[in-house]
Amino acid sequence: MFRSHTCGELRDEHIGTEVTLAGWVHRRRDHGELIFIDLRDRYGITQVVFDSLTAAAHKVAEEARSEYVLQVRGRVRPRPAEAVNPDLATGSVELEALEASVLNPARTTPLYISKEGGEDEALRLKYRYLDLRRERMQRNLILRHRMIKFMRDFLDREGFLEIETPILIKSTPEGARDYLVPARLHPGKFYALPQSPQQLKQLLMVAGYDKYFQIARCFRDEDQRADRQPEFTQLDMEMSFVDQEDVLQLIERLFIALCRAVVPHKTLSTPFPRLTYQEAIERYGSDKPDLRYDLELVRLDDLLGDTPFQVFRGALEQGGQVKGLRAPGCASYSRKQIDELAELARIGGARGLAWAALPADGGEVRSSFARNLAPGELQAIVERMGGQPGDLLLIVADQPAVVAAALDRLRRELASRLGLIDPNRLSFAWIVDFPMFEWNADEQRWDAVHHPFTAPRDEDLPLLDSDPGRARAKAYDIVLNGYEAGGGSIRIHRRDIQQKIFDLLGISRETAMAQFGHMLEAFEYGAPPHGGIAPGIDRLAMILADEHTIREVMAFPKTQQAVDLMTNAPSPVDERQLEELHIALRRPLLHSSTEPLCEAAGWGVT
RNA sequence: GGACCCGUGGUGUAGCGGUGAACAUGCGGCCCUGUCAAGGCCGAGAUCGCGGGUUCGAAUCCCGUCGGGUCCGCCA
Numbered sequence: 001m002f003r004s005h006t007c008g009e010l011r012d013e014h015i016g017t018e019v020t021l022a023g024w025v026h027r028r029r030d031h032g033e034l035i036f037i038d039l040r041d042r043y044g045i046t047q048v049v050f051d052s053l054t055a056a057a058h059k060v061a062e063e064a065r066s067e068y069v070l071q072v073r074g075r076v077r078p079r080p081a082e083a084v085n086p087d088l089a090t091g092s093v094e095l096e097a098l099e100a101s102v103l104n105p106a107r108t109t110p111l112y113i114s115k116e117g118g119e120d121e122a123l124r125l126k127y128r129y130l131d132l133r134r135e136r137m138q139r140n141l142i143l144r145h146r147m148i149k150f151m152r153d154f155l156d157r158e159g160f161l162e163i164e165t166p167i168l169i170k171s172t173p174e175g176a177r178d179y180l181v182p183a184r185l186h187p188g189k190f191y192a193l194p195q196s197p198q199q200l201k202q203l204l205m206v207a208g209y210d211k212y213f214q215i216a217r218c219f220r221d222e223d224q225r226a227d228r229q230p231e232f233t234q235l236d237m238e239m240s241f242v243d244q245e246d247v248l249q250l251i252e253r254l255f256i257a258l259c260r261a262v263v264p265h266k267t268l269s270t271p272f273p274r275l276t277y278q279e280a281i282e283r284y285g286s287d288k289p290d291l292r293y294d295l296e297l298v299r300l301d302d303l304l305g306d307t308p309f310q311v312f313r314g315a316l317e318q319g320g321q322v323k324g325l326r327a328p329g330c331a332s333y334s335r336k337q338i339d340e341l342a343e344l345a346r347i348g349g350a351r352g353l354a355w356a357a358l359p360a361d362g363g364e365v366r367s368s369f370a371r372n373l374a375p376g377e378l379q380a381i382v383e384r385m386g387g388q389p390g391d392l393l394l395i396v397a398d399q400p401a402v403v404a405a406a407l408d409r410l411r412r413e414l415a416s417r418l419g420l421i422d423p424n425r426l427s428f429a430w431i432v433d434f435p436m437f438e439w440n441a442d443e444q445r446w447d448a449v450h451h452p453f454t455a456p457r458d459e460d461l462p463l464l465d466s467d468p469g470r471a472r473a474k475a476y477d478i479v480l481n482g483y484e485a486g487g488g489s490i491r492i493h494r495r496d497i498q499q500k501i502f503d504l505l506g507i508s509r510e511t512a513m514a515q516f517g518h519m520l521e522a523f524e525y526g527a528p529p530h531g532g533i534a535p536g537i538d539r540l541a542m543i544l545a546d547e548h549t550i551r552e553v554m555a556f557p558k559t560q561q562a563v564d565l566m567t568n569a570p571s572p573v574d575e576r577q578l579e580e581l582h583i584a585l586r587r588p589l590l591h592s593s594t595e596p597l598c599e600a601a602g603w604g605v606t
Numbered sequence: 607g608g609a610c611c612c613g614u615g616g617u618g619u620a621g622c623g624g625u626g627a628a629c630a631u632g633c634g635g636c637c638c639u640g641u642c643a644a645g646g647c648c649g650a651g652a653u654c655g656c657g658g659g660u661u662c663g664a665a666u667c668c669c670g671u672c673g674g675g676u677c678c679g680c681c682a
Contacts, residue, residue, distance in 0.1 A: 108617090115618090176682075
């Protein structure tokens with residue numbers, strides 16, 4: 001045994017006892033004949049005192065430096081009253097070193113362990129094992145552990161079974177790009193890593209395991225974001241003999257209990273509000289609105305039916321909308337500040353931003369567009385938007401999707417600028433009644449909004465024939481503080497409806513059989529009504545940990561280019577490995593055949 | 607595929623056309639028995655991400671490139 005206690009354990013009750021600690025040198029304070037070392041492990045920090053009277057141990061302390069691994073045998077003693085450190089859990093005692101040894105020295109670390117923040121993230125990722133020693137990452141990984149433990153215990157009590165599904169599965173061209181794995185035994189064929197265990201969990205329902213869950217690793221070969229990594233973890237769930245209400249209520253109970261258990265200092269309002277997809281877009285311009293603040297969008301179309309203002313008129317004539325957002329107290333914004341907002345609206349796709357500043361003293365309105373309006377129109381807009389003296393009114397006119405995207409962006413920016421966001425508030429909400437399909441203009445066909453096994457709402461079944469674009473799905477997302485925290489649906493279990501959906505999606509019977517034959521066949525052997533959901537564990541952990549990227553709640557994340565800076569994956573492999581896999585590298589497709597890249601890379605030509 | 611931001615001793619920053627490239631911290635040495643960001647003195651440590659260009663002169667300006675980040679597209 002290297003240690004009798006951890007570095008976070010010693011208290012007054014241990015005074016007088018002899019203990020052995022092992023850990024890393026967090027800080028060292030050298031007073032010559034007296035040396036203090038803060039010894040650290042993941043449980044905490046204990047101050048060890050080395051007196052020159054104990055010569056051998058004192059010698060070790062003289063040589064020790066930051067991050068050396070030490071073992072210290074000593075006696076626990078109370079600190080002098082004036083030397084008690086209330087910031088340390090162990091701060092009322094200290095260890096008087098009797099014997100010490102260096103278990104391992106350490107080079108000067110490229111990161112400070114005891115001082116966090118500021119450094120280039122590439123450095124943190126390259127030396128992740130050092131970064132993980134720091135308090136922030138420890139706290140986050142411990143929180144994540146507690147979350148997952150809570151989920152397992154909760155679902156176990158609810159009668160769920162945790163069942164593992166394969167990582168090597170069949171590729172389907174639907175959805176995100178697959179990560180592929182070459183099949184050595186089958187030249188030219190590939191496995192895919194799961195984007196989610198979607199089909200497998202449905203087959204478990206057919207198999208009668210009516211309450212399934214899994215802490216499932218998922219893989220998607222798409223471009224990264226702060227909240228998206230190539231591999232991530234979902235709480236994947238599926239249940240039989242349930243309707244949408246059953247799924248929502250179970251998850252709501254789980255999340256409420258989870259948050260109260262692991263982040264009791266945060267406030268959450270229950271029950272979770274429910275918004276239809278339509279309503280969310282209409283009121284917030286987003287299907288994952290941040291409900292910690294209001295700032296709702298206001299529809300202005302009906303006030304402007306005959307407006308002479310060409311921008312508004314043109315948008316309305318082309319089937320667009322005019323909507324506004326009230327920025328309370330922002331009338332004093334400078335031209336530059338307003339230009340910044342306009343730039344944000346442009347990122348959302350808008351061609352411009354109309355604005356009107358209502359002076360706090362009730363004076364004349366400053367506006368980019370008022371002079372173009374008919375008499376009374378400005379007044380009507382101000383009234384509809386609830387404009388008060390001192391407010392800035394922002395208006396976008398365009399196609400509905402553009403208006404929504406632009407105002408969503410402005411809404412989030414304003415909330416942040418105006419300090420409307422309470423960081424300790426958890427605003428969960430359900431978004432329900434997603435549309436079944438969206439029109440794919442490029443391919444001239446309908447795409448599934450969720451996935452092809454999502455059931456339509458019963459009352460919308462007739463719409464599949466008459467007006468598929470209006471058909472709503474038994475699909476639901478749970479959103480939290482402006483993030484999509486999970487999504488799911490009730491699945492189709494009737495063969496005839498499934499066929500109809502495939503027809504609408506332009507999936508031929510041959511294609512359906514080739515890609516989903518196992519599913520369709522399974523459904524002919526008594527598939528129960530079933531549905532599920534898959535909350536994203538990384539995002540949830542990120543939000544509960546007050547972090548802004550999921551990298552902060554993952555032990556070994558990858559960069560935006562999907563590179564692991566610690567191991568340098570991905571990397572080239574031996575020609576021999578490729579041969580065994582029947583793979584010949586091909587000259588990459590380039591815009592210009594004279595591009596020198598392929599030669600520089602030394603790639604052969606097939 | 608695209609837009610924007612960042613890259614200067616081990617680490618974090620300053621410098622933004624002429625400096626001995628500055629400061630803090632860490633590192634090495636010396637002093638110091640109550641510190642907890644210990645303190646004091648001395649010292650070493652930088653091809654200013656890389657390549658090219660402009661200029662009498664480039665960390666500084668321009669072009670390209672690499673790496674990191676944020677976002678758009680993408681993510682059933």
